Amino acid sequence: MKRAEKKLNLPTIRRLPAYLEILKRLHGKGIDYVSTTLLIDELKFESVLVRKDLAGLGIAGKQKLGYRLTELSGAIEEYLGWNRNDEAFLIGAGALGSALLGYSKLEEYGFKIVAAFDSDKVKGGTEIHGKPVFHISKLPNLAKRMGIKIAVLTVPADSAQQVADVLVDSGIRGIWNFTGIELDLPEGVVSHNENITSGFALFSVKLRNLEEVAPQ
């Protein structure tokens, strides 16, 4: 299969997992071909948009039939790199960190958190959702020995930058950042900020509008 060369735009990339989820469900039902009309039955947006999105993946549909399901989901997984197997560390084993350690979908998508770290004193042999938890002082050594290049950062905001510096020194090149802090990182290290408060703000505004339309 030829690698899709086209650069997809950001909203498209955000939508890809939703397509993949639906495709999985349809695959379970023994469906072989999916049309964009079938896909938008499940989603709530326009079929042109789906078609544009899929066009960038570099696969072709068949008129009257749609896209071959396995080919389509394969292309999405390949585009996202979810057919690979990435190993990552998680730092900050609080409530959010623990939730991510137990979020099995990540592994399904080729993203395996192999160990967690925390600044609290941890007893030897501690595990959360079956993943070992170490004191953060052990991270640099383990990262180098295991060749880990990816980290999930779920520490409190006020230690975010400091921990990030340690990660960079330990050879980490990609940081999935849940701290709400904009990290200062050197060239060659990428981060992606996940910010639940942004989504909460949108939800809040929707709630406020609701109350204004029909108070009490």
Place this chain on the structure above:
Amino acid sequence: MKRAEKKLNLPTIRRLPAYLEILKRLHGKGIDYVSTTLLIDELKFESVLVRKDLAGLGIAGKQKLGYRLTELSGAIEEYLGWNRNDEAFLIGAGALGSALLGYSKLEEYGFKIVAAFDSDKVKGGTEIHGKPVFHISKLPNLAKRMGIKIAVLTVPADSAQQVADVLVDSGIRGIWNFTGIELDLPEGVVSHNENITSGFALFSVKLRNLEEVAPQ
């Protein structure tokens, strides 16, 4: 204080919490006036953007000085409705649900989860992060008695719609939806979808690019 009438665009609303966070930090340092140049020192984007964002809040800055910190953060909180006190139920006390029950920032922002529900058999007196957990069968009654109108939905995808129907019947009008499923809801009920896989997809693509630029 006059209510800001202007409708802010979605990206602006998403940015408001970040401004608020910075303002809180600066407030702790005893700073009274903040300029947009000061704000962008912390963020990584353009000061025009910040100015445009703040313009919609309906407050005025002072040339050479900037905005009065308390007035600015007050206006943001009011716009988001974070100066109110909303009570909510959480449904689905798994890993993610538990994390949200322990996420104290929500309460700081006027959003209080008062109880959790799960379909698993729960013993009387069960608590997670100090919040009582009930069997879901108790929800309709409690929601009505307590006048709860907001729910956080963290159940597995395959029961999402079914639980949402129960919520609507119980008088819930706003659903913060973490299930990854697009809910079918009647007129007058709003939902906001939080989808961690979307963010993970963006992170994955950044990681993939990283590897392509400098393999191994």
Place this chain on the structure above:
DNA sequence: TAGATTGTTAATCGATTAACAATC
């Protein structure tokens, strides 16, 4: 053939950025 679908090009809409005027 008629109809369902893919896939592309043009038009529109929305958000960011650039330019600059106003003012303390």
Place this chain on the structure above:
DNA sequence: TAGATTGTTAATCGATTAACAATC
């Protein structure tokens, strides 16, 4: 006054939607 800043209008950029051609 000079300089730092707010705040607005115009230009640009990016994404969605509309229109439609192509084809099985």
